[in-house]
Amino acid sequence: MFLDQFVNAIGTGVMLGSIYAALALGLAVTFGLLHIPNIAHPAFVVAGAYVVAVGNSCGFDPLLVALVALVPFYVAGLGFYEFYARLFERRGAADTMNALTLFFGVSLVVETALLIKFGTNQQSVSVAYVGQSLTIGLLSLPYRLLVPALLAPVMILLLWLYLRFTHAGIAIRAVAHDERALSVSGIDPRWIKRHAFGIAAATAVVAGAALIIIGPVDPFGGRLMIGRTFAVVVLAGMGSLPGTIAAGILIGVSESMVSAFASPSWAPAVAFSILLATLALRPEGLFGAHR
Amino acid sequence: MSDPILLVENVEKSFGALRALGPISVSLKAGERLGVIGPNGSGKTTLINCLTGTLTPSAGEVWFLGRKVTDLAPHRRARMGLARSFQIPKPFTGMSVLENLLVPLDHLHDVADPRARAMEVLASVGLAGRAGHEAGGLTQLELRKLELARALAGRPKVLIADEAMAGLSDREIDDVLAILERLNESGVAVIMIEHIMHAVMRFSHRIICLETGRLIADGLPDAIANDPLVQKVYFGEQARH
Numbered sequence: 183m184f185l186d187q188f189v190n191a192i193g194t195g196v197m198l199g200s201i202y203a204a205l206a207l208g209l210a211v212t213f214g215l216l217h218i219p220n221i222a223h224p225a226f227v228v229a230g231a232y233v234v235a236v237g238n239s240c241g242f243d244p245l246l247v248a249l250v251a252l253v254p255f256y257v258a259g260l261g262f263y264e265f266y267a268r269l270f271e272r273r274g275a276a277d278t279m280n281a282l283t284l285f286f287g288v289s290l291v292v293e294t295a296l297l298i299k300f301g302t303n304q305q306s307v308s309v310a311y312v313g314q315s316l317t318i319g320l321l322s323l324p325y326r327l328l329v330p331a332l333l334a335p336v337m338i339l340l341l342w343l344y345l346r347f348t349h350a351g352i353a354i355r356a357v358a359h360d361e362r363a364l365s366v367s368g369i370d371p372r373w374i375k376r377h378a379f380g381i382a383a384a385t386a387v388v389a390g391a392a393l394i395i396i397g398p399v400d401p402f403g404g405r406l407m408i409g410r411t412f413a414v415v416v417l418a419g420m421g422s423l424p425g426t427i428a429a430g431i432l433i434g435v436s437e438s439m440v441s442a443f444a445s446p447s448w449a450p451a452v453a454f455s456i457l458l459a460t461l462a463l464r465p466e467g468l469f470g471a472h473r
Numbered sequence: 474m475s476d477p478i479l480l481v482e483n484v485e486k487s488f489g490a491l492r493a494l495g496p497i498s499v500s501l502k503a504g505e506r507l508g509v510i511g512p513n514g515s516g517k518t519t520l521i522n523c524l525t526g527t528l529t530p531s532a533g534e535v536w537f538l539g540r541k542v543t544d545l546a547p548h549r550r551a552r553m554g555l556a557r558s559f560q561i562p563k564p565f566t567g568m569s570v571l572e573n574l575l576v577p578l579d580h581l582h583d584v585a586d587p588r589a590r591a592m593e594v595l596a597s598v599g600l601a602g603r604a605g606h607e608a609g610g611l612t613q614l615e616l617r618k619l620e621l622a623r624a625l626a627g628r629p630k631v632l633i634a635d636e637a638m639a640g641l642s643d644r645e646i647d648d649v650l651a652i653l654e655r656l657n658e659s660g661v662a663v664i665m666i667e668h669i670m671h672a673v674m675r676f677s678h679r680i681i682c683l684e685t686g687r688l689i690a691d692g693l694p695d696a697i698a699n700d701p702l703v704q705k706v707y708f709g710e711q712a713r714h
Binding site: 349352353355356359360362363364365366367368369370371 | 525526527546547548551552556557559563564565566567568572575576577579580581623624626627
């Protein structure tokens, strides 16, 4: 009985953590690499979930809808960055507080738009695999968690390859270190940051698909994710993609174990307890480099 | 005499009520070695920032290769061939030495094989053996060399070396000077901003001296070294005796 509970708590935690990583991936780019605390990212994820729900109501698979919606979300990301850059960066007023204020406002606008269009009713998707489970020995893996959990490693691997081996990806990593050095290298830092912001927004629709496959979503669902996604990014080490999945899984497994063996009401405190403990011992995060 | 490739005409830069630079006019010919000296706060860095586009002048004009570039963004000036290295090296840490060079090279359309060009530049500054190493782990001399290599990657027409030898030993200074001399012999004009006087005197064809944002002397190294005003503001009153 104990072994059964333990194995399933680990399995659920790994899947949950992988999903946390998917939710936090866009923030790992905007906050971790560009140093723009895009507090609206969870709201983008929820908007992505709604787009997926609409597509699913027309009979399409959520993941297929997410793939198609990558482009409009990327373009929207370009627009949001340009808005931010014109308001603050061009005037030399791009600080953390201004960015937090702006993107808090953006998240409220996104929530309100969803509320006006869809009301307060929760949205969900209907797919054949929700409700079924994969059983391996003692381990039972519900597909409604397993499918979204598999998205994170795929997204992170693709983004990691992009940042590692493409011209634009290398420039994104460079702008994370020094914008001025990039500009005297002949590259427009604003173009690179806009592109990176677009990529981050595009990840939100895939994360949204993951979110709505797990369960119904309402316009305010993003608020619950803000703290946890920031915790994943900081714990990972700013901008580290392998760190993002490791941090997500660490938090997911810890929460799952606490829920299984103590009380579910303690679980939300786990992310921040781990974050505080790690930062005390290793301020640069799990995979972050010394600066 | 050839026309100047870089021309600063009556440039001024003020920060609020404080005038940090100018009005100042300076020119640089193709292949020239220009030394820029002056005490701390004399406006050297402000001048460089106006040249490279990091700062927009409050008044005056900057011309490069016959084109007015006063309001042109830094990355556009860099693409035209105006390169700079920073006083404090700014390597892209977390990336290899080779990747540091690929950042500018990958975005240049006239470089057929960026990796080959990167290795060629690294070899020219003596860093070929460190290509695969993480840039954050380099020594101070190697960081200076990487800074120069990154500036040289795009085959610039002008290199502005901002205190490229600060903090180096005499032997290391010779090493960096040799790189700059080879570079200049290949046709690149070099502006050297430096506090190490024997290095700037040895390297430069011509030297200008700034003081409180104004040009107080412009001439051959020997003339500058013996200029009473330069001696007074730069070397101190004692140096005249």
